Amino acid sequence: QQQVxxxxxxxxxxxxxxxxxNCAYENTAFDYFPWYxxxxxxxxxxxxxxxxxxSEKKEGRFTISFNKSAKQFSxxxxxxxxxxxxxxxxAASKNSGGSNYKLTFGKGTLLTVNP
Amino acid sequence: DSGVTQxxxxxxxxxxQRVTLRCSPRSGDLSVYWYQQxxxxxxxxxxQYYNGEERAKGNILERFSxxxxxxxxxxxxxxxxxxxxSALYFCASSVxxxxxxxxxxFGPGTRLLVL
Numbered sequence: 001q002q003q004v005x006x007x008x009x010x011x012x013x014x015x016x017x018x019x020x021x022n023c024a025y026e027n028t029a030f031d032y033f034p035w036y037x038x039x040x041x042x043x044x045x046x047x048x049x050x051x052x053x054x055s056e057k058k059e060g061r062f063t064i065s066f067n068k069s070a071k072q073f074s075x076x077x078x079x080x081x082x083x084x085x086x087x088x089x090x091a092a093s094k095n096s097g098g099s100n101y102k103l104t105f106g107k108g109t110l111l112t113v114n115p
Numbered sequence: 116d117s118g119v120t121q122x123x124x125x126x127x128x129x130x131x132q133r134v135t136l137r138c139s140p141r142s143g144d145l146s147v148y149w150y151q152q153x154x155x156x157x158x159x160x161x162x163q164y165y166n167g168e169e170r171a172k173g174n175i176l177e178r179f180s181x182x183x184x185x186x187x188x189x190x191x192x193x194x195x196x197x198x199x200x201s202a203l204y205f206c207a208s209s210v211x212x213x214x215x216x217x218x219x220x221f222g223p224g225t226r227l228l229v230l
Contacts, residue, residue, distance in 0.1 A: 031215070032215035032216065034215075034218075036221075041223070042223060042224075043117060043119070043205050043207070043221030043222050043223050043224050044158070044205070044221045045117065045220075045221065046218045046219070046220075049218075089157075089158060092215075093215030094215065102160040102163070102171055102173050103160060103215060103219065104160070105157055105158040105159075105160075106157070107157035108157055108158070
């Protein structure tokens with residue numbers, strides 16, 4: 001059972017455009033939603049993360065929008081650059097009450113930003 | 116560079132064989148996580164160790180085992196290998212035990228090819 005569904009599978013954007021990647025989750029107990037960026041030949045690296053007590057978090061050109069009622073969250077990359085070309089993974093986990101739960105990842109989106 | 120090291124970088128072996136993947140976490144990190152990344156399954160959490168003890172278990176096969184040593188490095192043992200075990204295996208580390216409360220730093224991965 002895939003608990004985090006990510007779309008699209010691949011995305012091509014022109015330089016300067018906006019890249020939008022969407023994720024939907026099923027487990028309403030999830031309370032931590034990170035996005036990871038992975039370049040070819042490298043391991044994933046944390047890009048930005050959000051908790052459900054806020055609807056939006058912005059760090060530079062990267063913004064997470066979170067819709068708790070719809071159980072969806074998305075990554076927006078403003079002014080996309082060729083250097084942003086990578087695979088992006090959304091993830092989710094539950095960490096309340098002193099419990100430790102695994103990070104569940106979406107299947108990834110391959111972003112290509114054309115110059 | 117995340118500070119997490121993994122060896123070897125590449126591994127080619129035959130079906131039925133056993134291999135050991137090694138991971139050294141970032142200095143000061145007590146948690147080590149193992150992930151399997153394949154094209155069809157995406158990034159799958161296998162197992163987590165915290166300060167030498169198993170903390171959380173994911174989709175890890177019985178043919179696979181792991182341990183964390185007193186110096187905090189970890190090894191993932193894969194036995195009776197099958198063609199389907201061919202994948203990228205990542206190790207990640209974090210400071211504490213809570214998978215979703217803090218950043219996980221990923222190593223560069225070990226690419227395993229089972230022939």
